[in-house]
Amino acid sequence: MQNINNDILYCENISKSYSPKKDASLILKDVNLHFKPGSINLIYGKSGSGKSTLLNILAGLEHPTGGNVYFMGKNYSSMKDSKASKVRGENFGFIFQAYHLIPRSNIKENILCPTYINSKKYDKEYFEFLVNILGIKSLLKRHPFELSGGEQQRVAIARAMLLKPSIVFADEPTGNLDSENTQIITDLFCKLHKECNTTFIVVTHEENLIADCEQVIRIKDGEISFE
Ligand SMILES: Nc1ncnc2c1ncn2[C@@H]1O[C@H](COP(=O)(O)OP(=O)(O)OP(=O)(O)O)[C@@H](O)[C@H]1O
Ligand SMILES: [Mg+2]
Numbered sequence: 001m002q003n004i005n006n007d008i009l010y011c012e013n014i015s016k017s018y019s020p021k022k023d024a025s026l027i028l029k030d031v032n033l034h035f036k037p038g039s040i041n042l043i044y045g046k047s048g049s050g051k052s053t054l055l056n057i058l059a060g061l062e063h064p065t066g067g068n069v070y071f072m073g074k075n076y077s078s079m080k081d082s083k084a085s086k087v088r089g090e091n092f093g094f095i096f097q098a099y100h101l102i103p104r105s106n107i108k109e110n111i112l113c114p115t116y117i118n119s120k121k122y123d124k125e126y127f128e129f130l131v132n133i134l135g136i137k138s139l140l141k142r143h144p145f146e147l148s149g150g151e152q153q154r155v156a157i158a159r160a161m162l163l164k165p166s167i168v169f170a171d172e173p174t175g176n177l178d179s180e181n182t183q184i185i186t187d188l189f190c191k192l193h194k195e196c197n198t199t200f201i202v203v204t205h206e207e208n209l210i211a212d213c214e215q216v217i218r219i220k221d222g223e224i225s226f227e
Contacts (some may be wrong), residue, residue, distance in 0.1 A: 007070075008166060008199050009035040009058060014067035016053055027053055027101070029222040031067070034220035038197040040212055042204055050170050051203040054219065058082045059092055059169045071095060071167075080143040089118040093160030093168040093198075097175035101144040101159075108140040111158045122162055129165070130158045134196070135189060150181030154188065161192060170202040182206055 014031040019023045027050040035041055045051045056062040058069055060076055069077040071091065073100045076084060093114075103165045111131070115122045131137040134154040144152055153173060160168050170189075174182040193200060202209065210216060216227045 006037070006092045007034045008037040009071050009201075011064075012052075012056060012067055014057060014069070016050070016057065016062075026065070028057075028064070028165050028219075031224050033058075033217065033224065034212045035167075035201065036214060037198060037199055038193075039214035040193055040200045040202070040209060041217065042202050042209055043196055043215050043216040043217045043219065044204065049219045051219060052221060054181045055169055055171055055201065055203050059094070059167075060088055087119065089114070090120075090163070091166050093163070093165035094170060095153070095156050095160045095170040097172040099144070099149070099176075101152055101155060103144055105143070105190075106117065106140065107136065107142055107144070107147070107155050108156055110144065111140075111162060113159055114163050115220050118163065120163055121162070123161070126164065127158075128147045129163065129195075130161055133191060134158050138204065149176050150178075150184060153177065153181070157185070157188065157192070164196070167199045167201060170179065170200065170204075172203050172205065174206055183208065 011033050014028055014123060014216060015026050016028040017026050031054065043051050043054060053062065057064045060069065064077060068075050071087060076087060079087065102113065112122065130215065131140065134157060138157060139151060157209045158184050174185050177185065186206060186209050189200060189209065197226060218227065
């Protein structure tokens with residue numbers, strides 16, 4: 001299929017089973033999705049419905065059993081792992097429910113982590129912009145254990161955004177937070193989205209991002225529906 005819609009990412013006929021048996025039930029069945037550059041996209045579904053599986057396949061962290069994922073028109077899921085990993089490092093940012101900060105590194109080092117991994121320089125002005133907009137400038141010398149959950153997640157967002165990725169994948173980014181911090185984080189997503197025009201693909205249980213999003217994807221019984 002040609003990328004006639006100028007999607008930044010799309011997938012065709014994605015299926016997934018974790019069992020090698022031919023008649024094993026599928027966690028994802030024939031999923032087709034399109035993501036526009038600079039859009040916010042939300043993925044909803046019950047626990048165990050396949051949200052993380054779908055996000056990981058879209059991000060190239062897991063292989064689908066069938067089907068393909070295309071990033072900027074290139075078949076990303078058929079690339080060799082080393083090439084896919086390079087594409088991922090250069091173009092994708094990740095945010096997880098459990099923050100995954102490095103305990104022994106201070107906050108500034110945590111945010112700069114993608115520059116070490118990808119041997120890339122970072123834009124110092126943009127770093128300042130990020131720590132200011134995320135309200136973490138005064139925390140840079142602390143260590144993760146000295147921060148609240150909401151603060152740790154804001155650090156994780158700065159780390160995900162540092163190299164100006166074209167897509168940020170977030171798996172339940174507010175899953176460990178109270179309602180006040182959830183609101184702060186979702187407001188920040190909207191602010192960053194407006195300022196940076198990044199594409200966000202977010203697995204969530206929260207409904208308060210819906211007003212600003214381009215696409216709401218629901219997974220039920222392995223199948224996708226839109227609203
Ligand atoms: N590595 C794996 N091996 C076998 N089964 C798996 C594996 N990972 C996930 N599953 C199964 O696939 C299904 C979908 O899992 P997934 O983690 O995608 O759900 P989810 O919608 O993200 O759930 P939650 O809201 O609880 O995070 C579940 O039934 C899960 O048990
Ligand atoms: Mg999950």
